[in-house]
Amino acid sequence: MAAPAVVFVSPAPLPRSSPTAEHRRATLRGLDSCRSMPELRQYHSQLIRLGLSEDNDAVGRLIKFLALHPSGDLPYALHLLGLLPRPDPFVFNTLLGALPSPAESLLVYSDMLLRSVAPNSFTFPSLLKPIFAGRDIDAGRQVHAHVLKLGFHPDVFSQNNLIRFYLSCGLTVDARRVFDTMSSTDVVSWTTMISGLSKLGSVDEARELFDRMPERNSVSWNAMIAGYVQCGRFKNAFELFARMRTEGIELNKFVAASMLAACSGMGALEQGEWIHGHIERMGIELDPKLGTTIIDMYFKCGCLDKAFKVFRGLSCRGLSSWNCMIGGLAMHGLGKEAVKMFDEMMKEGVIPDDITLLNVLSACAHAGLISEGRHYFYYMVHEFRIEPKMEHFGCMVDLLGRAGLLDEAKQVIQEMPMDADAGVLGALLGACKIHGNVDLGEQIGRRVIELDPLNSGRYVLLANLFSSAGRWDDAAEVRRLMNDRGVNKEPGCSMIEMGGVVSEFIAGGKSHPQAREIYVMVDEMLERIKAEGYAPDTSGVLHDIDEEEKENPLYYHSEKLAIAFGLLNTRSGDTIRITKNLRVCRDCHAASKLVSKVFDREIIVRDRNRFHHFRGGECSCRDYW
Known part of the structure; x- marks a missing residue:
């Protein structure tokens, strides 16, 4: 169906009599609802005829449209500013925040001072906006100097923006100096520091500030929780979330999104399901971003059916949602299904980006779809003019290398x-x-x-x-x-969630409360699968030692301990979900297949590269991993 035509309403013709206050008000109201440059020019001409071309309020509305509207015209706005005999701070502030570069914003600010227009509390935040976008440290320091020189150092609004600017440039010492010397702070000051420090990796310093905050709101809690999630400290995020709930802070969509990401990182399905259920119970809007976060959580917790259900239920599916679905299917080794999802996306008229094609190529690599991978690599370049990045070439090398086409990969x-x-x-x-x-x-x-x-x-x-x-x-x-070189091998760690509690296991570790029962179960597990033909695969053991010595450390790898714990706490037919920080070794892969058959469990293992679904003695990867 053709889009409806846009109808522009021209301003009412100017009466021949002298302008009245009512005529002026009507013109200014019309100017506030202006939608295009042709319409604005008509209003501008009418203001001139009304004798309002030097009126700050009237011209300020013109400049606001020219500076902020998508179809505005900054040179036109600067021209109008130059014609004003006595501009006020509002006019300058409006322009300062809209200029595209720090150099231009400083020129306009200089003009403001030369014309003896005194800055107000909104001037420096507006001036810092383009400087923040350009990460211009020298310009930012100049503004900071003027904040002090002109006596705005007690102004919280200006100081908060200086903190944000310095943190955006990675200058934590400067940001902390501004914060520590503020005569008064508000919740925004503290939250800005916490969020900025967390993004820069100084999460412990951020937590120290968080604990000292005199007053917290949901934004503060989310800033600290998100900081833990961003640096992979999911356990800390869960502990803080539990404390937040104890203190009666309402779960909003921003905290929910952060905690869903933590659930994704730890494979904590029960916690993720609770948060999803809370979102539905509280009627929190499921926008595309939050919906995509829920989909990602279900995929990364190995629950594909629920990921599909959420995706199909979204009223608006943006590119990120499609990318999440294709990437999730790729992660689970479902290459053909991922390609099918890509074809469905194309039929919906959604234009792919480089992430979409990366996910498609990854799906082909995990599933061994050689011809499809070659096709889509050609497709992205010649159909969509998407230049391959390093990651795309990596997928092609992985795809060809796994298939044994080493010369072509080279x-x-x-x-x-x-x-x-x-x-x-x-x-x-x-x-x-x-x-x-x-x-x-x-x-x-x-x-x-x-x-x-x-x-x-x-x-x-x-x-x-x-x-x-x-x-x-x-x-x-x-x-x-x-x-x-002082390089230590990263220790293997496997996590499993039972009853809403996440347990961690390392190879040979005995710190778990059920350690004795777990090791007994490992021994029973290995004895029973040996009867089904299990023989330890010692090919990955590094040193030239006897086979009998090689076998012993393999028996107590972290995923075997996690599986044994899962067997102790589930019944026949249940699903055991495990997340591992490293790639599953071949011995544990072979053992997991047999355990799934002998003990009648589905075992879903997410390792560093992908998911393995073990069921009935087989793995979803078909041993192609």
């Missing part, structure tokens, strides 16, 4: 318009390990280590490649290099 790297980073080369190194190509793996592995010298996984992968080929001296050399 060619992709050689033809990239930029130098490959450690992520792209690491994908090829992983493929060399899978397919036993030691020569190429050694060449790529040493490059990866030099590019990413603090990542323990790079050393371990290369050392394991050497170990699998019996090159023990080379494996030991890589281990020595890792030790000499």
Whole structure:
């Protein structure tokens, strides 16, 4: 259906008699509802005929439209400002906040001072707006100097904006100095500091301020919770959320979004379901952003059916919602379903972006869809003119490498318009390990280590490649290099939620209250799956030691402990959901398949790369991972 025509109503013709107060009011009311430049020019001409071309109120309304409306005209606004004989601060403030660059805003501010117009409490926040956008530190310091010089240092509004500016530039010392020297602060001052420090990674300093706050609102709570979520400290986020609820603070959509992200990070489905239910019970608006966060939570907690239900129930599905669905399906190894979702999106007329194509390529890589991956890589460049980024090339290298097409994967790297980073080369190194190509793996592995010298996984992968080929001296050399550089192997950690409580396990750990029962269950579990043909896969163990010695550490990997805990606390037919910080090893993968069959459980494991759904002795990845 054709869009309705836009009808513009011209201003009423000017009466021939002298303008009255009513005529003036009618013209100004009409100007406030102006919708286009042609209409504004008509009102401007009428103001001139009414003798209001030098009136600050009337011209200020013109300038407000010209400066702030999407179809406005800044040069026109600056011209009108120049014609005003006695402009007031309001006119200048309106323009200052709309100018595109710090240099232009400082020029207008200088003109303001030259024309003896005194700034007010709104001037410096307006002036800082383009300076904040441009991250111009020198300009910001000049404004700060004028705040002090002109006596606005007691003004909380101006000071809060200075704090925000300094934090946006990463200048925490300057921001803290402004905050600490303020004669009075408000909840915005504290919250701005907490939010800014958290975004810069100083989350402990932010918490120290949060605990000292004389008054908190929901924005303050969300700033601190979001800070913990952003730096991956999900347990702290849950603890603070529990305290917030104890203090009777209402859960709004912003806190809900932050906590849903925490649930996604920890795989805490029960908590996520409670928050989703609370959103529905309280009638909180499910806008596309919040809806997408809920979808993401369900995907990352391994609950695909609920993710689909929320997606289908959204009244408005934006690009981010489609991207979340395609990425979620890719994460679960459902490549064909992800491609189908992409086709559905295209039929809906939604234009994809680089994230959409990255998710599609990732889906193809996880599912081994070689021809489809090649097609969509060509498609993004030639159909949508989307230039591939490093991540897109990484997906193609991963796709081809997993399939054993190592020469073609290497060619992709050689033809990239930029130098490959450690992520792209690491994908090829992983493929060399899978397919036993030691020569190429050694060449790529040493490059990866030099590019990413603090990542323990790079050393371990290369050392394991050497170990699998019996090159023990080379494996030991890589281990020595890792030790000499002070790089420690990241410990494996698996999390499982039971009864709303998240338990963490590390390999060989015994701190859990049920540790004794868990280890007994691990032994029983391994004995029963050995009867089904389980034999420990020791190929990933680094050193050249006896097979019997290799087996023992494998028995108590973190995911085996988490599975044993899950078996103790579930019944036949239940689902056990586990989140692991590292990639699942081949031995645990083989064991999990048999445990799902012998103990009649569905075991859903989310590792660093993807999801594995173990059911009836099989895995959703079909051993292609």
